[in-house]
Amino acid sequence: MKSGFRIGTIAVVGLFTAYLYVLFIIILFKFGTPNLPFLWEQLQRLPERSFLREFTYLYNVVPFRSVLDTLLYPSIHGWINLFGNIALFVPLGLFLGYLVRGLSWSGAVLASFGLSLLLEVLQLVFFIGTFDTDDLILNTLGGAVGFALYKWIAPTAGQNETRRRHVQARVENR
Numbered sequence: 001m002k003s004g005f006r007i008g009t010i011a012v013v014g015l016f017t018a019y020l021y022v023l024f025i026i027i028l029f030k031f032g033t034p035n036l037p038f039l040w041e042q043l044q045r046l047p048e049r050s051f052l053r054e055f056t057y058l059y060n061v062v063p064f065r066s067v068l069d070t071l072l073y074p075s076i077h078g079w080i081n082l083f084g085n086i087a088l089f090v091p092l093g094l095f096l097g098y099l100v101r102g103l104s105w106s107g108a109v110l111a112s113f114g115l116s117l118l119l120e121v122l123q124l125v126f127f128i129g130t131f132d133t134d135d136l137i138l139n140t141l142g143g144a145v146g147f148a149l150y151k152w153i154a155p156t157a158g159q160n161e162t163r164r165r166h167v168q169a170r171v172e173n174r
Helices: 002-029 036-048 051-058 065-072 076-099 105-126 133-173
Strands: none
Touching: 002 076, 002 105, 036 105, 065 076, 065 133, 076 105, 076 133, 105 133
8 A cells, every 4th residue: 555655655755846838938938948048148148138117017016906907997818817927826825735634724835925036036036027026926826726626526536435434344255
């Protein structure tokens, strides 16, 4: 039984790694292929850039600005941005719940916020997107939703596994 658990955990860690890779591709490279020489060039140009002149268009620090814009002036892009930011982080909450035994709600929220903050700062530093407070909020919400789903599903999955073992033991004892 131990080896089955170990193989299952290794598979989940592999899926989690693939998820993180895809998440970075989507957020940092906008579905394009990773271009490390471009990132290195952007990083080398960082000292040349004027913070006030070039960085001001790269961020939104007003909470719920883009959410309100989407609600007041609906567009397909706005709705995709709104629900996409939540949906992208739901798997993070699921993976955290499975991989980090005993993780608290605050730990899951903090981890979701931390990963979102990392991605937002990388977009700002590499000039490949915008730092958006709403993205932080929506991504963190997505991670919390995923963790809630895990907490809701995990006990049921455990009960089914226990039932399966009891049925299997009865069949083997006949």
